[in-house]
Every structure is written in C-alpha cells, then in structure tokens.
Amino acid sequence: MNQNLSPHTQELLEQYRKLLPVYEKMADVIPEKLKEFFDEAGIIVAAVEHRVKAEKSLAGKLQLKGDKYKDIFDITDLVGLRVITFYIDDVDKVASIVERLFEIDWENSIDKRKIHEIDSFGYLSLHYICRVPESSYNDPEHPEINKIRFEVQMRTVLQHAWANMNHDTGYKSGVEIPLIYKRNMSRLAGMLELVDDEFSRIRQEISDYRRNVQKLVASGNLSEVQLDGDSFNSYMKIRPFDSLTRRIASINQAEIQEVDLSQFLGLFKAMGFKTLGDIANLIKEYSDAAYQIACFQMGITDLDIISSSVAPQNLCTAFILKKGWGSGGLKSMLDALNGPSESNAFMAEYLLEQTKDLPFMNK
C-alpha cells in the first residue's frame, strides 16, 4: 500500500479493488448490449472501445482530487466506453440508443459539441454518464452493476482522430505548446468538422437518390431511370424476368433455380442500354424470340432444371442476333457472363448455328 496516499484515498482504492471484477464484467457486457441495439437499428459503427481505469491511473486522480469523492460510486469514469461512428448524424442516433438503454445522469453528462463559442473550433464529442437499469440487465451475483455509473463517449472517426492527435501533441509531453500550434490544431478541427458534414450530406444525397429510383421503378417510369448498380438492384426487386422465366420453365416443367443476376448489369451497359426503360423494352420486344431459343434448345431434352439467368441470357442472345452483331457479339456476351474463355468462341458459333433458322430471325 502506498503510504503517501491519504487514508480516504486508500479506502477508495480498496473499494475499487473489491469491485474490479464487476467493472470488468461491465466492460464486457455493456459493449455487447450496445452492439446488439446498433445492429437492430442498422447503425454501422467504426468501433466500440471499452476500458476499465487502471489502479495506477485512479490513484493519480485521487491524489489530485480524492476529497471530492465520498465513496467509489461517486467516480463515474472507472468503466469507460467509446463509440466511434463513421457519420456525424450517427452520433445522435447512437446517443438515442444509449438514452433508451441506460439511465443518463444528465447533470454530469456533457455535449462538448455545444460548448464551443461560435468562432472557436476544437474537441467535439458527446459524453454521457450512465447507469444500467435493472430492466436492461440484472445479475443477482453482481447487483452493484446497477449502481455503478460509467461513461460513454460518442464521436466520429474524424473527431476521434483529431482528439487523439491533439492529446498526443498537446498534453502528452506535459509541456504547454505555443499558441501557433494550438491554432493550427483548431484549424484542422474546423476542417474536419466540414468534412464530417460533407460525408453526411453525401450519404443523405445517395439515400435520396435511391428512394427516388425506387419511386420511379414502382411507378413504371423506367425510361427516366439511369441504368446503374442501384437502379438495377431496385429493378431486380420487381422481378422483371419472372414471366419469361416461368414460360421457359414450362417447356419441360422445369424447376427454377434462383440465382443472382447482377452480372447482367455490365452486359446491358455493353449492349448500349442507358436506362431501365431499355431493359423493359428488351423484355417487351424480345421475349418471344428468347422463348423460341429455349424451346429449340430444351424441347428435345428432358432437362427439368433451369436457373433464373436463362431468361435474360436468351433475351440478350436474341437482341445481339437481331442487331446483326453475329458470333463476335455472342462471344462478348458469353465472356461477360461466364468470364473470358476461348471456348466461348466455340459456343458463340454453336449458338449462331442453332438459332439461324428460328422464326424470329426471319422476321
């Protein structure tokens, strides 16, 4: 025992040692509980960090202001959690989950985002002092869990980076740094604040764009929707090839194996399609031809299983043939769908030969 410490400090440290297993349990359980709620709310965070204050660090703190604490339960940062988000607006979402999950000691919680003057920049973070209510977690072996307060810090990745670097350059050495460096750190804080806002704004715009695409797809205004990854995925949700797929399956009463059709996006773009309307037109104009190809190929077999990619594949085949792109076009299609291969040239020739006398080729 350190003889330089006051009896009160030594008493507090003794209480700390007794409760250490409880602190460690809390540091294990609380982050897991938080992560569960983040998952439920669909919030992706960069990290949830946790730590239990080391005895040495606590002793240092108590030496400076031990008299402030009546007992160990008055110290609120023995268990500390830090939730680091990617986006600035997720800090508030995380905060609302923390508020829902724990009892907040509002008197001791600080929103450091609001304490800056209008013309100053610096450390931004939200600190809550919390307690686990029995309704959220109840452990008869450790009833103290519901009594111990702990700290949750919430900040973005950029705020976290700035805070760490500021700490490293400003305080670690214990030497006061010249004002010019402090000013430079503040400039960086201001810039990172702008970057955080910009990331959030971009995310919001992307969400708006996706919602708009979904609305246009649902309303059938497909020619207004530019063909890209997002719009293609939205379009696939309304299963535009289903009718043709079922028609093809009916040739041999085949089972349909659902597969991912995302590889067709690149092919449609290579075929010069610009909007979802182009795909809708393909289905409208070439479904009969695609069905004729399937009938010719499968009608003489007893194959009773097909993948859901047959319909778009046959549509593209019919389109390429009608455009007169020949075996070169078919090979490019097979390369796009199955990966480049010399044998695709053979299959392209084979397809060309198979389809040349089909009714749609002579229309």
Next chain:
Amino acid sequence: MEVIINKKGQETVVGLVGRLDTPASIEIAPQIEDLKEATSGTVILDCKDLEYISSSGLRLFLGLRKAAAEKGGKIVVSNISPEIRSVFMMTGFLNLFEIR
C-alpha cells in the same frame, strides 16, 4: 459411372467418368454428399471423361455449389466437352460455376 477423388491440400479433384444420368446420379449421390465436407477449399469437377449429364447430375453440381457457398469454398468445373457445355448454357448453369 465412376468417381475418382484426389485430394491435394486445400484442393480436391473429382474425376467424373461415364454418363451422369439419373440412375448414376443416385449411385454417386453418397460420394457427392461426402465431398461437401471438402467444399471449404476448392473442388475441381474434372469432366474430361464425362459423356453426358442429366438434370439429376446438374442438381448434384448445384448441391456442391450451395455447400461451397456456405463454407466459403468454390467449385470449379474443368474440361467440359462442347455437348456438356451446351447443356450448362441452355439451362443457365454456365455462369454458376467457374469453368476452366
């Protein structure tokens, strides 16, 4: 129908010899079921000596593909004849597997 299995580290090469029709598919189903254990690595289905494949055979291939997707491995189909390749193409199975 013969199935020849050779394991080389993380890679399992499965030689398929003969006609993979419905009776043959039933016959080799237990061996294919055992193979699912190996799908955390790469399973190469060597079709050099495969003369024919029916829907039942395709279903066996699909079963392996599903197991590989669950275990993080992959199924490679190699040395397929033009006839079998055309079966894969007309059923839309060609892009479900890595074809070598």
